[in-house]
Amino acid sequence: MRIVHRTAALFSTFAVAAVTALSSASAQPGNGKEELPEVAVIGTGGTISGVSTDRVSFQNYQSGKLAISKMVDELRPEVDGLAKVTTEQFGNKGSGGYSIADYRKLTASVDAALKKSDAVVVTTGTDTMEEFAYWLDLTVRSDKPVVLTGSMRPWTVIGTDAPANLYNAIKLAASRKTKCYGTVVMLNDEVQAAREVRKTDALRMDTFTSGSSGRLGVIDQDNIRLNRAPARVESCGRSSWRTPFDLDRITKDGKALPKVEIAYSYQDAGGEAVKAFADSGADGIVTAGTGAGGISPAMSTARTEAVKKGVTFTSTTRTGSGAVYGSTSTTGVIGAEDLTPQKARLLLLLSLAATDDEKQIREWFATLGTAQFTEG
Structure with missing residues (x-):
């Protein structure tokens, strides 16, 4: 049974994460000052690397x-x-142009970069940045900081947010304050958790929010203020911090x-x-339902038939917030709680890559997917 973490325990978790982060940034002996951290910046393209037709x-x-x-x-x-x-330079195109195979390479x-560096910054387009972020959150094995950034305006226009976002992302990564946070997103001076962040406006620079969970913190010039942490910091320093989705292991035979x-x-x-997806070989289907995950009668009938063919379903809501809990008695259909459809x-894709055990997949959605603080 999962229980919301009590306040005292929550503060102790933050303390563990803070001590771990600070210890990783200790000064080198004998030189009297702290060595600068090493930060690798990986570019994948997007608006941040865009060139405008003119300055406006x-x-x-x-x-x-x-x-x-x-x-x-x-x-510099x-x-x-x-x-x-x-x-x-990993690539240089819009975020929507990358495939899941590309994600695996990323x-x-x-x-590889984290084996040589203290932190990594990834620049990407904002259209599917939340998916880039959550993918890396689920698959990167190191607990060193990973920061994603981009921009809503190209590098070459007046009033662009691109240089400031890149600078602040490097500043956040270099601080190592998000050690054990998993992947975070930094735009518009705000730090968001990969699991919760979503793009909410097509054009505005304050497009990224974390819904009812709220942002992790902000960067105010020289001040990095982190007011909360993702629940996974609770496992900081333990092997359980890593997700079970080791791509070297679950795709070791080269299978798609x-x-x-x-x-x-x-x-x-x-x-x-639903029928077309199932007939074309989909291993899993996510339904973006109304309210608490409701789908139409026709979709429900098609889903029942698809489950008989071995397709696994995850139920989400199209509302943008709130949870879909599902029912353990409904074979083949798993509630995704408050994860967005995308x-x-x-999470379903990686779960199906790792196992065909529905019970195990349900457990991952109930733990990795919800990521609440727990006691014990």
Whole structure:
């Protein structure tokens, strides 16, 4: 049984995380001052690397035109006072242009960088940044800081948020204050947890929020204020901190990761989408339902038939907040609680890659998926 963590225990958890983070940043003996941390910045493209047609073309620009090395160089010498910064160009395109196979390669790149560096910053487009973030949160094996950033305006327009976001992301990573937090997102001076962050506006610079959970903290020039932490810091320093999704292990035979799709419910929705996904070989389907996960009668019928064929379903809500708990007595259908459809898809995909045991997948959704503080 999961119990909400008591206040005293919560503070002790934060203390453990803080002590661990501070110990990793201890000064080198004999030199009288702290060595600068090493931060690797991995570029994948997106608006942050965009070039506009002119200085006021806030929406007319070519994404993924600037190299990450050029962008970081434009922030020197400021970033040189924060960290020893290296760069890697993983790709240079919009976030929506990457595949799950690309995601797997990105995890490998981040893992490799963290073996040599104290923290990693990943720049990406904002369209699917929340999915980039949650994927890395579930698959990166190191507990060192991973910070995602991007921008809502291209690098080359007046009033762009791109340079400030990149600078602050490097500052946050170099501070190592988010050790054991998993992956976090930093835009608009705000720090958000990968599990909860979502894009809420197509154009505004304050587009990213964490719903009712709230942001983790803010960056106010020289001050990094973290007011809360993701529940996974409770396991900081223990092997249980890592998720079970070790990509080197679950894909060691080179097999493709499972195919998981999302079906959206609405008034009088037909069952054709669910049937088509099942017939085309989907291993799992996430339903974005009305209210607390409701789907139309036609979709429900199609889901029942698909479950008979071995398709696993996860039930979410299209409302943007609130939980879908599901029922353990409904075979083949798992409640995703308050995960958004797109994040439930990633958790289901990785779960199906690791096991075909429905009981185990339900347990992962009830623990990894909800990530509440627990006693014990």
